[in-house]
Amino acid sequence: MNTCRLSFPVPAVLVFCLCTASVAAEDMVHIRVETVLATDTSQEFDNRLTGMRSQLLAFRYSAYRLVQEERRQVEFGKQANFSLPGGRFLQVVPKEYVNEQIALHVMLMEGASPSPLMSTLLSIPNRGMLFVGGRKHQGGTLIIRIGAAADTLPPTIIKTEE
Amino acid sequence: MASCSHPSQLISLVYDNELDEARRYAAADQIADCPACSHRMQLLEHTHEALCQTLDEEVSRLDFSDFWPRIEQGIAAQPPSLASQWADRFRHWRMQWHAPLSWHIPVWATTVGLCLFAAAVSTQLPTSRGAVHIQTARKPVVVALNNQAQIESLSATSTVLVWNEPTSNATVIWVDETLGEKLP
Ligand SMILES: [Zn+2]
Numbered sequence: 001m002n003t004c005r006l007s008f009p010v011p012a013v014l015v016f017c018l019c020t021a022s023v024a025a026e027d028m029v030h031i032r033v034e035t036v037l038a039t040d041t042s043q044e045f046d047n048r049l050t051g052m053r054s055q056l057l058a059f060r061y062s063a064y065r066l067v068q069e070e071r072r073q074v075e076f077g078k079q080a081n082f083s084l085p086g087g088r089f090l091q092v093v094p095k096e097y098v099n100e101q102i103a104l105h106v107m108l109m110e111g112a113s114p115s116p117l118m119s120t121l122l123s124i125p126n127r128g129m130l131f132v133g134g135r136k137h138q139g140g141t142l143i144i145r146i147g148a149a150a151d152t153l154p155p156t157i158i159k160t161e162e
Numbered sequence: 163m164a165s166c167s168h169p170s171q172l173i174s175l176v177y178d179n180e181l182d183e184a185r186r187y188a189a190a191d192q193i194a195d196c197p198a199c200s201h202r203m204q205l206l207e208h209t210h211e212a213l214c215q216t217l218d219e220e221v222s223r224l225d226f227s228d229f230w231p232r233i234e235q236g237i238a239a240q241p242p243s244l245a246s247q248w249a250d251r252f253r254h255w256r257m258q259w260h261a262p263l264s265w266h267i268p269v270w271a272t273t274v275g276l277c278l279f280a281a282a283v284s285t286q287l288p289t290s291r292g293a294v295h296i297q298t299a300r301k302p303v304v305v306a307l308n309n310q311a312q313i314e315s316l317s318a319t320s321t322v323l324v325w326n327e328p329t330s331n332a333t334v335i336w337v338d339e340t341l342g343e344k345l346p
Contacts, residue, residue, distance in 0.1 A: 054329040054330075055327050055329055055330055055332060058327045058328055058329065101312070103314075108337060113319070115319060116318075116319075117318060117319055117320055117337060118316070118317070118318040118319075118320070118322060118335065118337045119315075119316070119317050119318070120313060120314075120315060120316040120317070120335065121313075121314040121315045121316075122311040122312060122313040122314060122316075122333070123311060123312045123314070124309060124311045124333070125308065125309060125310075128308075128309040128311075128332070129309050129330070129332050130309065130311050130332055130333045130334070130335065131327060131332055131333070131334040131335065132334075132335045132337065133334060133335075133336050133337070133338075134323075134336040134337045134338030135337060135338070141338075145332075
């Protein structure tokens with residue numbers, strides 16, 4: 001039978017690489033930014049938002065549509081930049097991970113102004129989230145959900161534009 | 163391109179490593195001195211690289227998740243079998259798996275040993291960020307039940323309202339100069 005013959009160090013090297021890769025992956029933070037356009041013009045609820053339906057209902061709009069979703073994997077201290085609808089810009093910098101809390105520096109930029117519209121340093125639980133909202137866009141209001149996880153999740157980058 | 167008097171097999175012989183050491187060095191020198199051969203060698207390398215990359219991508223796209231279930235379905239769909247048929251299948255299965263798994267038992271022993279060692283080391287690795295420590299043990303992926311943020315600082319050039327959304331207690335930072343009636 002024609003079997004694939006691996007020479008001695010190959011499995012060992014593979015295992016070592018896998019282990020070091022998994023350690024390196026633990027030093028990354030997975031940031032997920034979902035941008036929702038909330039309006040009162042219809043009763044439409046985007047079924048891609050089913051997972052946050054109960055959260056969105058607290059905002060008291062009648063229609064919600066996902067306009068953008070983006071995931072990034074970023075090292076502590078490094079920036080994750082997200083372009084938002086209406087020429088806005090969100091910057092998230094994971095600072096540290098202590099006691100199951102991820103410290104984040106979140107900045108929301110708008111227009112040509114060099115100073116951020118909003119800048120905050122806060123901690124959220126691992127795999128937790130926060131909302132930044134209130135900006136007007138296309139007759140509605142943007143609600144941005146920012147999630148962060150300090151453990152290994154699928155490192156995919158998904159981006160859906162309207 | 164400059165004319166080339168080298169036999170066309172020269173490149174592939176070197177590339178496939180089919181020459182002994184002395185001839186390989188001599189051939190490599192000839193290739194290096196000949197622009198036409200160097201170009202062909204480069205082309206071959208690029209083609210090989212592109213091919214490997216494409217194959218890697220294709221393989222990574224393959225979905226093996228339903229491989230065994232489909233085999234099981236296939237077996238189940240067969241007519242009721244006699245004990246001898248099962249014995250045949252078992253023998254076939256053993257022949258298939260015994261050969262690849264039996265080679266170099268020390269290799270697998272070393273691999274398993276290294277795996278255990280690496281696992282032990284990685285769970286005790288001190289992190290370089292001082293106080294920051296990330297546990298390497300896998301936990302089930304669940305979202306946080308209480309999302310309330312601890313805000314250390316917050317500044318804005320517009321009116322800002324902060325509250326917690328009631329179902330998951332997620333903190334909401336509302337940046338709106340008009341502060342509509344939409345707020346809870
Ligand atoms: Zn030549």
